[in-house]
Amino acid sequence: MSHILRFSLPGPEAISLPDTLDCGQSFRFSQNPDGSFSGVAGGRFATVSLSDSTLSVECFCRTGESTPADCESFWRDYFDLNRDYDVLKLLFSSDETMKKAVAYCPGVRLLRQEPFEALCSFIISQNNNIPRIKGIISRLCECFGEPLPGGQFAFPIPAAIAGKTVEDLAPLRSGFRAKYLLDAAERVHNGSISLCGLSRLSYDDARVKLMEIKGVGPKVADCVLLYGMARVESLPRDVWIKRALEQLYPEGFPEEFAPVAGIAQQYLFHYCRTCPEAGLVVKSEK
DNA sequence: CCCCAGGTTCTGG
DNA sequence: CCAGAACATGGG
Numbered sequence: 001m002s003h004i005l006r007f008s009l010p011g012p013e014a015i016s017l018p019d020t021l022d023c024g025q026s027f028r029f030s031q032n033p034d035g036s037f038s039g040v041a042g043g044r045f046a047t048v049s050l051s052d053s054t055l056s057v058e059c060f061c062r063t064g065e066s067t068p069a070d071c072e073s074f075w076r077d078y079f080d081l082n083r084d085y086d087v088l089k090l091l092f093s094s095d096e097t098m099k100k101a102v103a104y105c106p107g108v109r110l111l112r113q114e115p116f117e118a119l120c121s122f123i124i125s126q127n128n129n130i131p132r133i134k135g136i137i138s139r140l141c142e143c144f145g146e147p148l149p150g151g152q153f154a155f156p157i158p159a160a161i162a163g164k165t166v167e168d169l170a171p172l173r174s175g176f177r178a179k180y181l182l183d184a185a186e187r188v189h190n191g192s193i194s195l196c197g198l199s200r201l202s203y204d205d206a207r208v209k210l211m212e213i214k215g216v217g218p219k220v221a222d223c224v225l226l227y228g229m230a231r232v233e234s235l236p237r238d239v240w241i242k243r244a245l246e247q248l249y250p251e252g253f254p255e256e257f258a259p260v261a262g263i264a265q266q267y268l269f270h271y272c273r274t275c276p277e278a279g280l281v282v283k284s285e286k
Numbered sequence: 287c288c289c290c291a292g293g294t295t296c297t298g299g
Numbered sequence: 300c301c302a303g304a305a306c307a308t309g310g311g
Binding site: 288289290291293294295296297298299 | 300301302303304305306308309310311
């Protein structure tokens with residue numbers, strides 16, 4: 001009961017599965033022994049693999065809930081396949097540091113996740129590490145998400161969390177973040193914030209609105225806008241990007257990248273975090 | 287036992 | 300307004 005979708009890519013380096021699915025933007029995928037990745041997005045369980053210039057997605061949908069065309073459209077959007085990354089890489093390569101970053105991880109792409117999932121995921125991400133973030137999100141889905149074929153669970157809808165208590169969330173072991181998740185779910189559920197409605201706001205207004213949620217500061221708000229709403233001008237300033245901007249761009253990040261700074265950030269983040277050659281000083285700070 | 291983790295909030299100057 | 304501490308939890 002699955003369909004296999006095949007997407008032709010511009011080249012074999014157009015996407016790296018590990019660099020894209022396991023780089024701290026989506027927390028729902030894990031690698032299989034054969035190198036493919038399996039996970040859930042948009043209520044669809046899928047196994048994703050890459051050979052040559054073809055991205056294959058075996059999608060296990062709930063029966064009768066979506067046509068192959070819907071699935072195709074969903075995954076094309078999820079992997080941001082409608083965006084021309086070659087043009088962006090060319091632009092970024094006008095800067096020496098970004099040129100190195102792009103060359104180091106040319107297959108990094110933005111994943112276009114659902115807004116509420118991005119909101120919860122990056123609330124959980126604060127002062128936390130990626131393996132534990134994945135664990136908490138996994139338990140969140142098991143506890144409050146709809147079961148899917150294959151023993152997987154969809155990401156919970158706001159109504160499944162709204163009205164719960166901190167004690168109800170105890171099994172997640174999310175620590176002090178539980179109260180933040182509850183506030184986020186309640187505000188979205190009761191309409192005090194409309195995630196879809198944020199699309200019609202300016203970047204600044206949308207950011208301010210998101211920060212009304214407890215536990216959502218500038219960094220988490222930027223992640224929600226970037227990963228959950230594809231606001232690619234949004235530049236989340238985490239510790240690594242702060243280091244990169246301080247040490248590699250003391251004169252400021254190139255202004256011509258501003259409209260797509262979020263995509264540039266994807267390369268820079270991965271480069272600085274995993275490539276020793278990037279030469280960032282980690283400790284120090286005064 | 288200490289430090290750290292894709293931060294935010296709270297508190298004292 | 301701003302620097303530090305506190306915040307839960309788990310791994311090193």
